[in-house]
Amino acid sequence: MTKIGKLYAIGVGPGASDLMTLRAARLLRETDVVAVPEKTLGKQDSFAWAIATGAVAAKEIQGETLFLHFPMSRDVSITVPAWQRAAAAIIERLQQGLDVAFITEGDPSVFSTWAYLQEELAESLPQVEVEIVPGVSSITAVPAATGVPLADGEERFCVVPATYGIEMLPRLMEEFDTIILIKAGRMVEPLIELLEPMDMLHCARYVSYASGDNQEVYEDLRQVPQEHRYFAMVQLSIRGRKGRLRHGKAA
Numbered sequence: 319m320t321k322i323g324k325l326y327a328i329g330v331g332p333g334a335s336d337l338m339t340l341r342a343a344r345l346l347r348e349t350d351v352v353a354v355p356e357k358t359l360g361k362q363d364s365f366a367w368a369i370a371t372g373a374v375a376a377k378e379i380q381g382e383t384l385f386l387h388f389p390m391s392r393d394v395s396i397t398v399p400a401w402q403r404a405a406a407a408i409i410e411r412l413q414q415g416l417d418v419a420f421i422t423e424g425d426p427s428v429f430s431t432w433a434y435l436q437e438e439l440a441e442s443l444p445q446v447e448v449e450i451v452p453g454v455s456s457i458t459a460v461p462a463a464t465g466v467p468l469a470d471g472e473e474r475f476c477v478v479p480a481t482y483g484i485e486m487l488p489r490l491m492e493e494f495d496t497i498i499l500i501k502a503g504r505m506v507e508p509l510i511e512l513l514e515p516m517d518m519l520h521c522a523r524y525v526s527y528a529s530g531d532n533q534e535v536y537e538d539l540r541q542v543p544q545e546h547r548y549f550a551m552v553q554l555s556i557r558g559r560k561g562r563l564r565h566g567k568a569a
């Protein structure tokens with residue numbers, strides 16, 4: 319009986335190819351199959367692939383390149399069958415004894431297509447050996463771009479998808495020193511409407527494509543251009559850093 323292959327979930331980092339890890343680069347060169355999520359069926363439009371091939375030239379990738387369609391939709395009648403097809407294509411190769419490296423933008427454990435695949439695979443092929451290779455996440459690439467630390471000392475931070483429930487922000491602001499709003503591209507207007515009357519707008523910084531050549535940082539949400547940017551986050555820093563560290567209390 320053929321031994322089942324090993325499955326890798328590889329984070330390729332937030333955008334700049336030279337932020338990809340050495341381990342990720344080695345596995346891309348060595349693994350039998352590199353599985354790549356694409357947004358549009360057959361179009362091979364993949365940010366993860368663009369990042370990966372900026373670090374390891376496509377010609378150095380000896381194995382099969384397997385593009386898998388992950389539609390950008392919230393409609394489960396569209397997404398679930400696509401995830402199942404993606405899982406089936408990976409399982410087919412694993413059962414042939416081939417090792418498969420699934421690449422994903424940022425880190426695989428952070429709001430990633432990997433989570434869907436992991437669930438599908440756990441049901442269909444529970445015996446498969448899985449190794450998760452962490453990558454630099456946007457959660458740390460964004461503060462690197464703003465220059466404002468996430469947290470220090472006794473401070474706390476949280477990460478919230480902006481698309482689900484910004485109405486909970488006033489409560490979170492009581493509890494946390496920094497709030498990272500992921501998937502914030504379409505939520506700039508509602509955030510301005512919420513933060514301005516609270517006099518909290520000056521705490522918000524907007525970053526798109528952190529670490530990439532096209533990185534943009536806005537210190538005033540009202541200056542953010544209208545067009546939708548998918549890779550955008552808002553860092554809400556309520557922290558009284560100097561006060562807490564120097565005087566033992568919030569500034």
Ligand SMILES: C[S@@+](CC[C@H](N)C(=O)[O-])C[C@H]1O[C@@H](n2cnc3c(N)ncnc32)[C@H](O)[C@@H]1O
Pocket residue numbers: 332333422423424425426427428429430431454455456457459460499500501502503525526527528529530548549550551
């Ligand atoms: C599907 S999640 C993927 C997150 C990824 N796994 C990570 O670890 O960063 C996509 C969201 O992450 C955020 N994001 C990812 N990369 C980013 C970057 N380079 N700059 C700003 N935001 C980014 C955006 O909010 C985007 O809508």
